[in-house]
Amino acid sequence: MFRLLLLAAAVSTGFAAGVGPEASLRAVEARLDRDGTNSEYSIGSFIPVTDGDGTLLARAFELLPSGYVIVTADDALPPVIAYSYEGSLTGPEGGFGIIDLARLDLGRRMDLLESTPEETIERNRALWSACTGGRPFTLEPLTQWPPEGTTPTGGWLWENWTQGSPYNAYCPMDNIAGARSVAGCPAVAMGMIVDNLETAMSVYFTDADDYYH
Template identity: 40%
Template sequence: PPVIAYSFTSDFGGDVAGGNPLAQMLLADLHNRLGNVPALPPAMRDHRQNQWLAYLHADVTASVDRAFQQWPPAGTTSTGGWLETNWHQSAPYNDLCPIDLASGNRSVAGCPSVAMAQILNYHEEINGTTFGDGDDYYHNYYGNRYWIDNDHGTYDFPSFPELNGYLNTLVDHYDNEVPLTNLDKAALTFACGVAATQVYHPAGSGTFGVGQAFDGYVKFACDTSELLDDGDAELYDRLSQNMKGAYPAHLAVVDPTWTSGHNVVVDGYNTGEYYHLNFGWGGSYNGWYLLPDEMPFGLTVIEGAIVDIMLGNREVPAVSTWGVIALMLLVMTAGTLVFTRRFDSGLTASARSPWLAGLLGQQ
């Protein structure tokens, strides 16, 4: 697409030669994107060509200097999204997860539970959830066969009475505005995994479908939650409305063959149709993405989105979402940088450049 990346807090710099590492990164990225064009869906290729045609045949002032809104507003949070956390799947978040008897290593936390735990922590609410015998389930994965929670001693994870005690402490910390301990974070993460009936292993933990994550929210009495799939006409409208209301959503994405996937938190939106994602990897890959075709690792298919989580639990922050865009446009063809221009709000810029005509066939 014409706009690849943007920032509200950092200047691109005028040097596009070897002394500008961001320019070199963008050039490499653009080279890879051009090579991937044949793999894009035809509808996406048509949409992008129309975007370029708009730049070629019309004044782009309306596209650049326009009313722009973002939720949350740029600079109002430390992460760029509503979440102020960057949790991940290793210690301390997996400290209560089962060990693998073959290797003796502790299982990673699992992306569904990390996404869910970050959302519940954002709301500082678990709705009085506890675990009992009705929550037992049989774990059978990678040669590890056991009951959760009956085999807690052998596999070194907490029994449900122990877990409930940890959760009570977590709630007390929320109620009294005490910073969470590592044990609090580990307990919430493991509780989310149990609620979603996750499987566990040091090489990878998780679920076999987003429906399990939805069941986890049901266990935590998130009664307003709703699971949507890619076929729901309201999917993106519901996601954007959740972001405007400061309600992060749970998104499950897979590759086109449905052989790999990941669960992330959607925690931001802007009127450029970009969504802010928290990948649950300690901050790595967090950022603004066009969904789903610009997702990394080929995870370009939406399996499902859980929206309206804890609806009514928060007030919309009283902050201005209006802003302006400052863009740096770089275009590359045949591996060579052929055009660069900075567009700032308030400037009139024309994209009627002859070289664009030859470039359009590659977009």
């Protein structure tokens, strides 16, 4: 039994390895280098992303003047799990944001790590090796963005509305939180669509279409 426990521990240890702060920082630098933004953004402090037991899942680095890069804390996972050069780690008024979503996502990934295909883990470790070794990423060319300068937002949206001010100016006050309620995400999304089309296409709504969100 003792030998079996030792073998299980050895397999588990070899399966995944924790990533230290220095390697995490290099992963952020590699992300900026790859995007050609290292002269526009500097790297600030990081926030540990932990699960309910206090296990480190990732480090969320703040970028200056804006943005963030979330780096995983295990080399069996891809180095950068989320990043933005404009967004915030938290939602409006400190609510649920990308850092909370990353916590849920990475917690689930760690739970399923033992069933992750070995080739996937080796590919992730190769990415980590490229980051920490100063070599460029060997990923497919980025194709998720439209050609530079073709849209006002830099993405696929022509508008970039949010759930906060001024778009929630007519929302009711939350007397418990002492702040104005955020605008509903379906309403914001539909408002952006109508604003872009500049027509409602003869569609109208009644009380039968009320949507509680």
